[in-house]
Amino acid sequence: MSKTPSVFGFWNIPPPLEYDRAAEPSPGPAPSYESLFMASAEPVLIVDAATENIVEANSAAATVLRTTQAALIGARFLGAFDQGSRRALKNRLAISRATGGIKPINLRTANGAIPLRVTLSLFHAAPDSYFLVRLKVGQGDRSAIPSAVFDAIDGGADGFLITDGAFRIEYANQSFLALIALKSQSDVIGESLGRWLRLSDADFLRLNRQLLLRHAASLLCTHVRSDPFRPRRVEVCAIAVPDGANSCWGFGIRELARLN
């Protein structure tokens, strides 16, 4: 996790009166995205776009590919699939590099020739580019399965938001609601993020451009408008999920006072 403290300690000044947080359930510890990734039930690989080597793999992916996480990390991505699938996969990697596309492809694994539906999408985490690879076995519907990762995010200490491409909120977790002193999801769904995040129109344009072009925006520091007498300083990390009409933006929002 990155820590971006103030050089001059200015932001360490004790805060003035706070709104009543005693009535709110205290949030759990901030889960690291790495531990959430590892705990995810969605099989996912992260592949370096330059070398085509696997740089991250969660345990769900290792299970699907019938191997271990340790064996996957550093291995050739193409090597995880059978000989017949590799040419099609190579073509899809080239298309995805050129278009950033997210279309699925049917492949078979190297171990056991299990049929998989594989979705590839290119994203940038400066200075490098990666493929996000999602593996799906069969037609399993996870709608009824509870998700520990979702629960950890919903009740975690960091703010978490999903918006549509016009920055209209589609989902906000409990911590974000607490940060803006609201109690219910229904108060924020459909509302513009700009109502609470203190960014100018120019900032939003820049953020939008960065998300469209690079699919990620590095940490930016701003304030959340909750109490007019005490705007709360936050660090925002934004990413894009490019998926045609279903494209959305994801935001991790961390209060800086908690870091310092």
Place this chain on the structure above:
Amino acid sequence: MVHPKLREGANLSQSRSEKARHARLVRVIEGEIVPRLMMSRAAAATSAPSADVAELARLLLVHEGEIASEFVHMLRQHGALPERICLELLAPTARRLGELWARDACDFAELTTGLNRLQAVLLEVSAERH
């Protein structure tokens, strides 16, 4: 008065659409957002500027020079010495602007304007020193 069976049907379809929305949320969060945030945060952790540097760079790019001057003035009022402002804020901010340009987060015109504003701030701080 709505017939109970119709109401039941409406509730059922509402609960189904709520379930479908939740399933989509879980899929997007687990399969798309968490892995990307993990990689973005890891990349940012290796090159994260201090909060002040990031803020000043943002102000220089987005606002008129007076706003950046106000920001630096505020830090001065809270006891930051001019020498530290120059070495630990203005110099890294210049580097930060260069990084933002290199990664295409701002264009050449914005970079040039930002650097002009930064130079004006530097002159103000230097004048305070003497």
